[in-house]
Amino acid sequence: MYEIRIHSRGGEGGVTAARLLALAAFRDGKYATACPFYGAERRGAPVVSYVRIDDHPIRVYSQIRNPDLVVVLDTSVMNVVDVFHGLKPGGTILLNATKVRNVPGHRSYAVDLTGIALSLNLVVAGSPILDTPVLGALAKMGIITVDSAKRAIAEMFSDERNVKAAEATYQELVV
């Protein structure tokens, strides 16, 4: 089982990113579950979403304690939340950032999701959309196939810029 923990703030698309990822993994023929953990609806509050991907049916509902991958969509959350808590030794990190942050013992990646979203004017109520671009990064990292990523995005969103954003991220991320 591969376990991914996604950190974001309410309203940034962290929950949607988890659902897109689960959908894409499902389209890849895997079993996948996605679940958010958050309080009452509130834009701006730290939100954690869990995604599990496996070749067998998933029967775990409790929170992911030792993720294989930590994704941080909003690095400002790192001031209030220990996003790397429990990350497996050798586990992977993906940050929405312009610069890679070196974390000893882990593979760390960074891609400017915000920049890509803004360049395509993928913005809602003043906030850049991060959930669709991040799927391109996850595809580049091999978590899902790029075809399933694009298919999942197209299933959920009619605006083509979402697929374009994922393609742009796929191109931009260096693994």
Place this chain on the structure above:
Amino acid sequence: MTKIPKEEYILKSTSACAGCPSSLTLRYVLKAAGPDTVMVVPACCTSVIQGIFPNTAINVPVYNVAFAAAAACASGMSEAFRKAGRKTNVIVYAGDGGTVDIGIQALSGAFERGTDFLYICYDNEAYGNTGMQRSGSTPVGARTTTTPGGKTHAKKDLDAIVAAHNPPYMATACVAYPQDIFRKVEKALSIRGPSFIHVLAPCPPGWRFSSDMTVEIGKLAVRSGMWILYEREYGKVAINAISKASIRKPIPLEEYLAPQGRFKGISRQAVDTLKSQAERMAKRLQLEEAGTC
């Protein structure tokens, strides 16, 4: 110019969204009320804004109650305080859902019995705490998660319902005019019996505008005549100066609607309905103020 005390009762680290009109309103409500105050709060955004156990961001006692129960709970609390000879302010601080829908029975009862308390409804025109579903206070044409095509029924006239109970004091207010809120709360608390203040609370995530525009949207609401600032003291209506001017020369309603994502794609018909509703309301208030009805 009203002198606003410096003492803060809303402490740092509320759990409010950025640009929240409710916390801004509450800041001035509590400055006017002072420390001898108990808030009664039903399920609403403020239930969350206080923060999470074991901390609270509000520096007066806050009694949280079930959704339908606020005015009834306040009734009991007020009776107990007054019996004990205490003048403690009992203030219900509720959203529109907990006032005009599920809370209306308790509100009506408390007002009919002449309860000595202040009921403040901060109106973000939907169920904000649960993710912006429509409420009885949602206006025509507004998109909410349960009216994805725009609401087809008119906003409930909460003020008319409250006025029917003949409270000694009631008023409308708007988060964009905090000094006005302060003055009205002070006045309300100085009068014995039930008083009511209905505050328009433009909500950035719910109405879909960016979080730095809360005050601006509030001003547009008043200047377009969509929200009229007035007071009703012992039945006598006084329209506040800024609304008098706005009724005389309103800015186009479209200027108020355009920046709000919830009105995106609103039909011409719905806009006309909103306009005529606002005009009818203004006319009625003017006639009442003049004493001709």
Place this chain on the structure above:
Amino acid sequence: MLTVATGNKAVAAAVRELRPAVIAAYPITPQTEIVEQIAEYVTSSELDSRYIPVESEHSAMAACIGASATGFRTFTATSSQGLLYMHEMVNWAAGARLPIVMANVNRSLAPGWNIWAEHTDAFQERDTGWLQVYVSTVQEAYDTTIMAFRIAEHQDVLLPVMVNLDGFLLSHSMQSLETISLGNFVPPIQLPHAIDTANPAGYGMLTGPDDYFKFRWDIERSMRQSVKVIDETEREFARRFGRKYGVAEAYRYQDADVVVIAMGTLGKEAEVAVDILRKEGMKAGSLRIRWLRPFPILDLAGRDLVVIDRDYSFGFGGVIAESMKAKFRVDPYSVIAGLGGQEVTYDDIAGFIRDRKPGEEHWFGVNGNV
């Protein structure tokens, strides 16, 4: 069609298949997605139901009662405080013999405000005459909601059915979902006592001591008949759509020396604990109870039992543990865990089983101190 969905969306998708004439509901976290999805279906004309956005939960059930009494299919959904607010009308619906289906997203009770999973809310309604079932996967939520309508509307039942799913853990969890083509699996509703202006009658009138108890017995008689109807419905569903359920889901149960019993998502995660213990050489098994009412007849003899209650009856005990003791004369190790969304993992469950003390009650996380 194969897709993914959250528990809430799966319930809404099932309701769309059943095409109720009237849906009356009021928003409450974590049920809101059900109501929002239904509103979208209605707005986009995928669902030709009349959706009433009522002003409170009490009114939601009252509106469903009014609609159902006319002989039409109805649905509502709620949670926690909302369920309790409609309590007298929940009772009314069963007493009025109306086949209303309601999804309840299990959530704890205030004060303090807590929006996470707990079963105490639905357990408050266990004496009302409603049938109650608890699901643990998105697929099961979908399938069971569909079956609920057929069971409720069966002439031998004519009682309302509550489908329960854990708040957030299942309501907001996305899993795979295979939707079905209903065909004639759920026949058109035929309410024998529907309001009929051609045959006027009084409904729910003043009823004296010589007659009232007969109506109460009639509810119980139908509740007992529902056992067979549930079984038949689930068999027919399995035959047509390939998925079999039951009053309880047994996992590695046959040769188990110790069995852990739980409901909802904990009942599913318990299977992972069972696998861990089996690897350690313990003959563990699990039993996930699905139907709470009518309460199932279970064969528990000769095994150690660990019962996890995600609920409590103050001054009495965990509802499932005490029900087991009363019905089957067993002596389980009663664990109270998961209240208010308290985190309970498969490792914790394995620990409960390893540390079991038959006949004792253990409050997870309390241990004599808070």
